[in-house]
Amino acid sequence: MTDKIHPRHIGFDIDGVVADTAGAFIRLARDKYGLGDIKPSEITAFQVEDCLNIDNTKVEQIFAHLLTNPIEHGLEPMPNAITVLNELATTAPLTFITARPQKSPIEKWLTTHLSPAAASTMRLVAMGEHDGKGEHIRMMGLQYFIDDRAETCIRLAEEGLSPYVFNQPWNRGRHLLPAVDDWLAIRELCAMAA
Template sequence: MKILPHEIGFDLDGVIADTAATFIRLACEEHDYCSFTLADITSFRVEDCLDIPMPLVERIFTDILEDSLGTGLLPMPGAVEVMTELAAAAPVTIITARPLLQPARDWIDAHFSGKASRSINLIAMGDPDDKARYIHEHGLRYFVDDRPETCRQLAVENITPLIFSQPWNQGRQDLRSVTSWQEIRQLITL
């Protein structure tokens, strides 16, 4: 598989942004829930696998979505370097299920150089089940996401999904997976 830079798009949380690590850190530092690790998050619905009250799970994720910079959300290892390289070759498209654009835009502007940031097209569409429409609208053929349900939906829509390997998507899909940004880079022809 060789992918051209303008043919691939990316999800934000769990692919570019290390949202799970931030959730774990905030749960411990701010709410004293310190007994779990990333490996314990075996479901996309965190409340299904961790002993944390649902309102607190929602509060932590809302904090991350509303203030990605203030909560200390960091990029996944290698994401900035690979995306910066891609952005030099073609516009990069990020389609996120986040409902709020500005906190995500501020986060991208803070973590990517001005030139790379200006080449990143960010769509905050608010619905993880509607990504296919936006992917088609932007002429993408491949999409990297960490949510198995999204990847299965994309496959039905003739979009080639690449599932970004995370504990919550292990053993739940038979789709092609990628385990790192270095692996993603190897699939792209520049």
């Protein structure tokens, strides 16, 4: 029996963990660019252009929409993410660390979805790059981190932190670290307030 993680010691990546970024990408590709029927299981690389036969410019445009205006472009939370985050927030403030370069659009998105109490105490770091998350994780006083990018998690483990990979088609078979399938598994990992 392992000890549960206290919510004050765990942080979260946003895209591919809290937000169903792949789902929104697929919808935007279909509805705005006429790229019909991409299946989530086909996104087998973190860099989408490496695994799908889509023009690089279109990929960049779609991601730009999701970065600058996630609400209008239909970015939705992952199943059960908001319920579990709101529960965790009753024990400790939530911490999000994202590689996104712009803080304010995703802050608005989080505030729209989270309970007012959870949103008012949350901490959000928008780093603007994929590397160097470990430093921010430590500065925020965290030990555990959930991320969908295998390379990020491998690096965090090397730095003495305790990452969990959020299972997605693009990280399968790319690491040997502990992993979670969904937010109910994250709830199981954490010690909740009674």
